[in-house]
Amino acid sequence: MKTTPLRSFPPAGPRLPGRWAVLPAAVLAGAALGGGYGALKTPEYAATSHVIVVPAGRTDPAGAVGFAQAYGRVATDIAVTGDAQVWAGVTAGTLRRSVTAETSPDAPMISITARSAKPAEAVAMADGVARALILDSAHVAGSTGVKVVRFSRATKPVDPVSPSAPLAALVGGCAGGLLGGLALLVRPRRAAARDEARHSRQAGAAAVPAPAAAAHQPETV
Numbered sequence: 001m002k003t004t005p006l007r008s009f010p011p012a013g014p015r016l017p018g019r020w021a022v023l024p025a026a027v028l029a030g031a032a033l034g035g036g037y038g039a040l041k042t043p044e045y046a047a048t049s050h051v052i053v054v055p056a057g058r059t060d061p062a063g064a065v066g067f068a069q070a071y072g073r074v075a076t077d078i079a080v081t082g083d084a085q086v087w088a089g090v091t092a093g094t095l096r097r098s099v100t101a102e103t104s105p106d107a108p109m110i111s112i113t114a115r116s117a118k119p120a121e122a123v124a125m126a127d128g129v130a131r132a133l134i135l136d137s138a139h140v141a142g143s144t145g146v147k148v149v150r151f152s153r154a155t156k157p158v159d160p161v162s163p164s165a166p167l168a169a170l171v172g173g174c175a176g177g178l179l180g181g182l183a184l185l186v187r188p189r190r191a192a193a194r195d196e197a198r199h200s201r202q203a204g205a206a207a208v209p210a211p212a213a214a215a216h217q218p219e220t221v
Contacts, residue, residue: 047123053148087128098125122157
């Protein structure tokens with residue numbers, strides 16, 4: 001009678017954390033990265049100056065809205081070619097990177113926003129671009145029939161517009177949780193594919209017929 005040797009199993013080690021541990025770990029990692037970014041990043045301030053386009057003669061008031069859209073698109077170009085660099089005390093490249101202009105579809109108003117690490121510099125850039133638009137429109141008012149006038153000056157910002165460290169940590173935690181959730185969704189599919197491949201290999205091995213025991217026994221007379 002043949003006896004099958006008993007298999008020896010290795011001693012059970014410490015239980016590994018489940019796959020759901022990936023989610024809190026990802027949240028904590030994202031919060032740490034976001035908080036570190038918010039703490040190390042230089043605060044940025046924004047100042048906004050407003051100008052309005054008005055008819056200079058018999059121009060249709062509705063046409064002022066169209067000219068406001070046009071001036072909004074070329075605001076930084078006019079500022080660079082004008083004296084806004086001198087008034088703001090920055091280079092042309094800084095003006096292009098730091099200043100944006102927004103217009104309204106139903107009002108001839110242009111909002112000029114400048115961002116800088118220094119509140120006073122943000123104010124100087126916004127007012128400098130607005131002043132450049134006013135002077136440029138005055139030079140061509142005879143042909144355009146409109147002119148740009150100041151509506152409100154930029155005020156010195158008190159609070160930064162860049163995210164604080166707690167807010168950056170919150171955003172980073174949310175992003176980490178999202179990535180961790182996606183990883184949990186992808187991992188079961190890979191595990192299922194590995195299990196299916198292992199089962200198919202085991203089924204193939206079981207299908208091979210084992211040699212008959214009688215074939216190895218000698219014949220008796």
